[in-house]
Amino acid sequence: MIQVCSTCGTRWNVRERRRDWCPRCNGTLLAPTGADPAPLGTPPSGREFRQPAGLGTPPSGRVGPPPPGRGRLPAGYRWIAVRPGAAPPPRRGRRILGPTPRYAFVPRWGLVDHFDQPDQHQAPVRSGPSTQMVRRTLIATMAVLGAAAFVHLVRYILLIVNRSTLLNPWVAGAATWIGVGVSVIAVFMIVATAVVLTNWLIGRRTAAYAYRGRPDPRSAARLRAGCLVPLVNLVWAPVFVIELAEVEERLSWLRRHIAVWWLVWVASTAVSVFSMATSFATEAQAIADNTVTTTVAYLLALAAVLLVMKVFDGFERQPVEKPSKRWVIVPDDRPSTETGNAAEPQNSAAVESEGQNPAA
Incomplete structure (x- = not known):
């Protein structure tokens, strides 16, 4: 009995025993060409016959033996059931969409953006x-x-030189009058700075209290008197600034800057008062000492202005209508609500060492 491989085409003599798989390529062996002891109309073992619809097979495509009276199929053929009717229509290809639309101007159609107006309060x-x-x-x-x-440092150097060498009258006069002119300008700038900072403080306090729905407890006249009157402003001006920081909830960030500025400002005022009190001296050594004191007073005033600028930047870093808050994690101290399992004591010994996996 000969069986032909459907894959490699090798003919195999299976003798009297039918086989299903090719020993060479493991392909399917076709039906044997010799005599088959199976009765007529019965499919061989491992094979099945299918027939198309309309030849005695229902449309459902059930598999069964060929109808009686018909001969056996030739070697390599089998009955296959197909769907009745015409073949399905071919699939349509993808429709061509055409080129991408382009606009020479911004289209005005579409959704309209709506922006809510901010509340005045x-x-x-x-x-x-x-x-x-x-x-x-x-x-x-x-x-x-x-x-x-x-300028006062240069003036002090000229005073030291003048102890052994006579200075040119023009140089001595220029050093004296330039120092006086710069001092007058410095006094005007300090007064202008005090006025500008007072107006800013009043406006900032008004906005901060208005944002929280209450008026400023201190009037504008009281704020101006506490910030512009000499020696009185050393006490009240920092107090007004601290109140503003408390209202805006920024005292924890600005407490150190305000304290340092306050101390430097008090020291600068004390040295400035001492310098003005000793400015009427006529002796050479007293004039030199007053020049050194005045230089130190200007340096302390410069440091005080620099520190007040840091305080100002600390307030202006964030607007009034956007207060800053710091959220921290608070441990949950509530007792465990699990039922059936008793809570373990906190001082109990650990079952496993930290950093090691438990034993299997």
Whole structure:
């Protein structure tokens, strides 16, 4: 009995025993060409006959033996059931969409953006000088104070030289009058800085209290008197600033800057008062000492203005209508609500060592 491989085409003599798989390529062996002991109309073992619909097979495609009266199929053929009717229509290809649309101008069709107007109560209108004006005034004041300190330092050097060498009258006069002129300009700049900072403080306090729905407990006249009257402002001006920091919930961040500025300001005022009290001296050594004191006073004033600028930047770093808060994680001290399992004591010994896996 001969069986032909459907894959490699090798003819195999299986003798009297029918086989299903090719020993060479493991392909399917066709039906044997010799005599088959199976009765007529019965499919061989391992094979099945299928027939198309309309030849005695229902449309469902059930598999069964060929109809009686028909001969056996030739070797390599079998009955296959197919769907009745015409063949299905071919699939349509992808429709060509054409080129990408382009517009020579921005299209006006589509959704319209709607922006809610901010509430007037949430964003109070601030009065007083602008941030740029305050910052420029502080920078100009620091420049003038630095120039005044440098001029008095040069003047002290000329006084030392004058002890052994007679100076030119023009040089001596220029050193004297330039120092006086720079001192006058420094006094005007300090007064202007005090006025600008007072107006800014009043406007900032008004906006901060208005944002929280209550008026400022201190009037504008009281704020101006506490910030502009000499020696009185040493006590009340920092108090007003601390109240503003408390209202805006920023005292924890600005407490150190305000304290350092307050101390330097008090020291600068004390040295300035001592310098003005000793400025009427006529002796050479007393004039030299007063020049050194004045130089130190200008340097302390420069440091005080620099520190007050840090305090100002600390407030202006965030607007009034956006207060800053710090959220921290609080441990949960509530008792365990699990039922059936008793809570383990905190001081119990650990079952496994930390960093090691438990034993299997």
